[in-house]
Amino acid sequence: MPRTALQNIDLLQGTLDLIVLKTLSWGPMHGFGIARWMQRTTDDALQVEEGSLYPALYRMENRGWIKAQWKLTENGRRAKYYKLTAAGRRQLVAESESWAALTSAIGKIMMATREPA
């Protein structure tokens, strides 16, 4: 599958947040893990500059949606794991709903068969 033009497009801040929240809903994960998971799930369709993930993580932590904790990985390395807080879970629900509404609305426009009056 060809890489989409998204590669060169900055993901909207809110969209990135939503993706991170969704990723973390499976369980605690470190930044590298989040990046890989995003990559794999989208079949490399979404390639963000990996570094830009971290400011998003920090901002979300400051907002209280996620919290961080240093833990050891399976390989015995120290890594910073992020997990959803209750507030983050609520945020995820709210944002997925508005995402669904947005995509469905845009979908309807894209599928439109009549020209504007």
Next chain:
Amino acid sequence: MKTDDERVPAWRRYLRFWKSSPADDVRDELEFHIQATIDELVADGLSPAAARARAQENFGDVKRIAATLDTLSRQRERTMARAEWWDTIKQDVVFGLRQLRRSPAFTIVAVSTLALGIGANSAIFSVVYSVLLRPLPFANADRILALGQRDGSNAVCCLPFGNYAAWRDRTAGFAEIGATWGGSSVLTGTGDPLTVGMVPASASYFRAMFIPPTLGRYYTDAEDRVGAPRVVVLSYALWQNRFNGDRGVVGRSITLSGNPYQVVGVASPDYILAPPAERVWVPLAIPAQRLSDFSDHELRVYGLLKPGVASAAALRQLASIEAEIARQNPHSGYDGGVSAVSIVESITGPHRETLYILLGAVVLVLLIACGNIANLLLARASARSAEIAVRGALGATRGRIVSQMLVESLLLALAGGVFGVGVAALVMRFLRASPVQMPRLQSASLNGSVLVFTVLVTLVCALLFGLVPALRAARTDLQQTLRDGGRDGRGGRDGLRKALVVSELVIAQVLLIGAGLLIRSSFAVRSVPIGFDTHNLVAFGLELPHSRYPEAARLSATFQSIDAALAAIPGVRGVGRTQVAPIQGFGYDWTAFREGSNGHDAGATGANMRFVTPTYFSTLGLSLLRGRAFSAADDAQGAKTAIVSRGLAKTLFGDVDPLGRRISNGGGERPVWMEIVGVVSDMRASGQKRDIPNELYMPASSVPNGAQTFLVRSNVPTSQLVPAIRRAVKAVDPQLAMAGVTTMDAAIDKQLATDTFSRWLLTALGFTGLLLAAIGVYGVIAYGVSQRSHEFGVRMALGASANGVQWLVVRGALALAAVSVVCGVGISLLAAKLLTSMVFGISARDPLTFVVVTGVLAIVAVGASYLPARRATRIDPLEALRGT
């Protein structure tokens, strides 16, 4: 449900645990990411160097991102710190409230003591603020001077008309010089006749002391002339009370003493510095003949300096005018001195010392209260030392324990402050209702400045009584305390508590000695013979309006029929009249001038001149020392006659018989000579604290005057006499209004009202201080007994008598009292200096006061130890030894 992780401190605990800095965290985190990518790529077969390059390319600008993350985590740190701080405070407050609730007796005692102390402070401060600190309402208050003549080194209150006019017309440095006079008038046509203060004031007065009028305008120079149509400015209170605040009042005509006046404006309420607030201002309109009067000091004069002119220069020029007047009028008795004080000083100066002393006294009482609470807290801290030790053992830092204890103190102080505001409101109601005459006292209120003061006092209190106990508590020796099972085994802490109590006793002593001095001095004032019998003497003013009594003959006849009607009241023994009664005010300011004097020897001296009826002397009870009293023959057409007081006779004539000699008012060009027909005894007509004034009397009939003060001597109680007088006056003319009905005793009380007020306040504060200090002594001694119960038990088991044990305890109190008395006397000797101007007739180091107060203090201190001493004798040796 909240999980454990969600609380903020858990996160902080984790941070502390790792002791990692946010910057290191960021670096580690990014390093991990890149390393993980490299591992992955190497596993895919890339060389390590290529893998690193690729990983960094994928990641983006590491430095920039790290910087962003640093900023973000620092932001987070700050938020967290703030949240944690609030969380701690919240915890401390909750814990503190719980502690205070757990010991309601302590809390109630502490809070109510503080409420009284803080409330009294706020109330007195509100008076200090209103009377002394608040800016004056005048537009250019910093340029206004109260002006007068100087007689040697004494400033003379008022200025003759001639001098005023000369100053006003010839001044170079003053933009305006204005003058006011005194008087009263009867307002009719707006309900019952009402006696109002009528202040003749020059038009320039309102310009010199300008405050924008509430309504209309002040009058102009053109209206301030003899013969100009009569105009009047109403006071704000009069406008509100008698004209219902009707804005249409301007332009209307009102009737004052029977004459019509056109209202031109309503003055700003700020012109009224002291009651009565119902007044009118009318133009001074100086008659031409008074312009050459350089001897009667009648006018209060105020000057507004021109902008940029130094007061010294302006005054030098006035002095040169004054010197010229003195040269031209050598008989005026004045030689060119000019006195000037700033308007602020002239209004607030006389009250500053009294108010600051009272403020100092309430602060001292509050200090004693703080000492007591500190003592209670220290006792509580030792009672709680086990709890504190446990908290320390569980990891609470000293800082945390100190802040916890301080929060508790702050809560106490805040509660005290809140109730204190209520107390202040009550105290202020009392202060405003008191008869004390202080400018702007009536407008004292709990305004913003007073509330800020209250908050500051509250915070300072919390620190004063909370800091030392808190620091002490934090120093608790964990092991020692836990081993002692909470018993305080050390004496050092007791020493601090004793020092506190000694300071309380010292402060109480200072206050009581102050109160004692004022009490002694009031006895001294009251015991000064006033020179006439003040009991059973009623005084009131009555004005026969010129409009209805235009002829002198009818005026005199009416007054005489009122005299007769009053004399006919059963129980009335005498009726006399004058313009201004003694004690209530001065007579006319005269320069009594002996025939043949050059004006600069003893033959010219200041005197109070009063017009009096023949029965005035007998009614007051002055004795006729030589010659005769006035008779009905000494009337306007008869020979000019005068009667002098003994002191005046002595000053003017020495040992020579004054009868038949002639005197006049100043030398002047064409003096009017009066023959002295009698000498009467002296009296302290200006009050017991003043010197005996020289009194000069002239027959009331010689210059008929519509405004008179009646003096009625009777053996009937005032409550019955006054209605009878009212009926008698109405019977002569039902339209007359009696004004200022009072007894002479009440007039004297009123004159001494400020002294009485300071005395009562200081006495109340002194005894409050004593009571608090006694409670402090009791607390320390009782605590000492409870700490030494073991020792006392042993002593009694070994055969010590109850008396012996009791003595041990009392001896402790006696030692405290002895130390404080020695310090107290020393400090009081220094502090008494402050009271020098407030005491009268005794030394500010009056030995009797010092001895009595010291005795009282010692007795109270020892008395306060009586209950604990009794308790000591009831200690059961067995129980004490078992050590409960």
